[in-house]
Amino acid sequence: MTTSALPARHTSSNQRWKTLRKQLPNYLFVLPHFFFFAVFLLYPIVRGVQISLYDWKIMLKDQNFIGVANYQALLRDRMFWEVLGNTAEFMIITVIINVILALFVATGLKHKFFGSDFLRVLFYAPGILSVSVIGIIGIRVWDTQIGIINYFATTMLGLPRVSWLGNPDIVIPALALTTVWWTFGFPMLVFIAGLHNIPEQLYEAAKIDGAGHFGTFRHITLPLIMPTMLFVVVTQFIAHMQVFAQPYIITGGGPGNASRSATMYLYETAWKFFRFGYASAIAVALAAIMIVVTIILFSIMRRRTEY
Amino acid sequence: MTTLTRVSSPSARRRISKEFWRSLGMWLIFLPLALVVVIPVLYMFSMAFTLEANQLKFPIEWIPNPVTFSNFTKIFVDPQLPIVRWFTNSLIIATVGTGIIVFLSSLSGYAFARLEFPGKNLLFSLLLFSLMIPAAVTLIPAFLLLRDLKLLNTYHAIWWPAAASVTGIFLMRQHFYSIPVELEDAARVDGANRFRIYWQICLPLVRGAMVALFIFAFLGLWNDLFWPLIVLSERAALTLPVGLLVIQQGSYIQRGLAFAGAFIASVPVLVFYAFFQRKIIAGITTAGLAGR
Incomplete structure (x- = not known):
């Protein structure tokens, strides 16, 4: 037994070496991407956490290590909590309206009718515009004196002018609606694809059982669309928690700080005030919050999917 | 009457008219949304060809007058x-x-x-x-x-x-x-x-x-x-x-x-x-x- 085992092990390790040598060139396929992935994604993640432990100023030669002081300052930073609140409010409004609107439109466009393909293309169209363009349009859509919304409100509905962007209570919903206008086409298309994956027989069976429109939606569409919903909600959450350009261009964060977002605060801390250490702490905190919420979202929606 | 039924059977006609009403209903629902999507983009195009002096006009001048390339x-x-x-x-x-x-x-x-x-x-x-x-x-x-x-x-x-x-x-x-x-x-x-x-x-x-x-x-x-x-x-x-x-x-x-x-x-x-x-x-x- 023992004598025969030795040469066997020898050949097997030989075999392993042979396969490895055969597999070695395969690394050439993944290496080019992995190089940039490591340099511009993996390394910055580690480095970002490290910088957040320094009082990092861009002009200095030797940076000053201060431990978790940046994080302690962050906890006491009223501005940080304010921009975090603004961002959360913006994200929640945008995601909820986006998901409801997208699912509603997708339900309507799922079956072909005259012009349904055209509407599909049209509704996604704003999504291909640059956020810079959205900003330029958005400024004039919400303008108090000459804006499009106030134009329709005053001339067609006879309502008084509203200072949409000047009111700290309305400015975030206004930015959220602008973002919905820009982005709802993407979840709409994903939902249409998801709805097509629900077997038509289920709807026919429900019809025979005498279920109404609402009943079929509640008991067939909604539970079966949950995996798609999970994907949409998570991607939307990640995208809109990082909102930057809409407030940056349209309101400049105002009035006061009412519409300043977390990413905007991060950007200004780093590239206006050059406090890279503190800005890194903001980034790490934001990332930590987002990862935790993503995991929570996953576990909640997973549970609801396995009904 | 008889020629008509021969051209299109009642069931086919009913199907076509059902399709028509469904499309019409859908468009009634989605037309407002389509307008909301389109109007700001058209507004941007229009304003690109509007004189600076006319930019702040209210009510809005939807069609530039005159059309200008000055911008x-x-x-x-x-x-x-x-x-x-x-x-x-x-x-x-x-x-x-x-x-x-x-x-x-x-x-x-x-x-x-x-x-x-x-x-x-x-x-x-x-x-x-x-x-x-x-x-x-x-x-x-x-x-x-x-x-x-x-x-x-x-x-x-x-x-x-x-x-x-x-x-x-x-x-x-x-x-x-x-x-x-x-x-x-x-x-x-x-x-x-x-x-x-x-x-x-x-x-x-x-x-x-x-x-x-x-x-x-x-x-x-x-x-x-x-x-x-x-x-x-x-x-x-x-x-x-x-x-x-x-x-x-x-x-x-x-x-x-x-x-x-x-x-x-x-x-x-x-x-x-x-x-x-x-x-x-x-x-x-x-x-x-x-x-x-």
Whole structure:
């Protein structure tokens, strides 16, 4: 037994070496991407956490290590909590309206009718515009004196002018609606694809059982669309928690700080005030919050999917 | 009467009329939304051709009177607003950057779908994990790295961080999976090595996915504002989206110029979209489903 085992092990390790040598060139396929992935994604993640432990100023030669002081300052930073609140409010409004609107439109466009393909293309169209363009349009859509919304409100509905962007209570919903206008086409298309994956027989069976429109939606569409919903909600959450350009261009964060977002605060801390250490702490905190919420979202929606 | 029924049977007629009413009902529901989507874009086009003096008119002048090109000529003659340069920058950055992304994603995607090597699963989990990390954390270190490499204000500052993106790999991997293994085995028997199999057999079969990836990467790079805003600061190095912010700053509070700039940035993508709408929409659908 023992004598025969030795040469066997020898050949097997030989075999392993042979396969490895055969597999070695395969690394050439993944290496080019992995190089940039490591340099511009993996390394910055580690480095970002490290910088957040320094009082990092861009002009200095030797940076000053201060431990978790940046994080302690962050906890006491009223501005940080304010921009975090603004961002959360913006994200929640945008995601909820986006998901409801997208699912509603997708339900309507799922079956072909005259012009349904055209509407599909049209509704996604704003999504291909640059956020810079959205900003330029958005400024004039919400303008108090000459804006499009106030134009329709005053001339067609006879309502008084509203200072949409000047009111700290309305400015975030206004930015959220602008973002919905820009982005709802993407979840709409994903939902249409998801709805097509629900077997038509289920709807026919429900019809025979005498279920109404609402009943079929509640008991067939909604539970079966949950995996798609999970994907949409998570991607939307990640995208809109990082909102930057809409407030940056349209309101400049105002009035006061009412519409300043977390990413905007991060950007200004780093590239206006050059406090890279503190800005890194903001980034790490934001990332930590987002990862935790993503995991929570996953576990909640997973549970609801396995009904 | 009898001739009529012979031409179209009652059931067919009922079906057609049912279709008609359904379409009409849908349009009644969706027309307001369609108008909300369209009006701001038309407004932008209109304002691009409206005289500065008429920009602030209220009620809104929907059709410019007179139609003017002065906003465009003002941008083109202003040496402080090198919009042709910005346009060229955007075009080069988006085209080359897209090429890099598509090539690297197809290489990696092929390896993860078809090839075996130690650490493959670990590497793939690493890519998946990176999707969870918001861009915010990488901004500052990536910026500092590019600064130390003296690459700020160059095209490289956009291309190489873009080369690190992982979403294309998932898309390509998904499509390489769908190629029958027998095809590759046949090529291997014929003596083709793995690079030839990838390049000559498999790559042509996933052309559709590559086109979809090309379109999305291109749109993403063409439209991006945040990263170019961070790594490009010299006037001549800017891309169009960043340039649009410059047009709106300081002495350029002229609204007409901003709309003319927005027009120049939007028309190419809208034409692009009109051409590729079928591909774009199919691409989102598959990418969305792959994402599940």
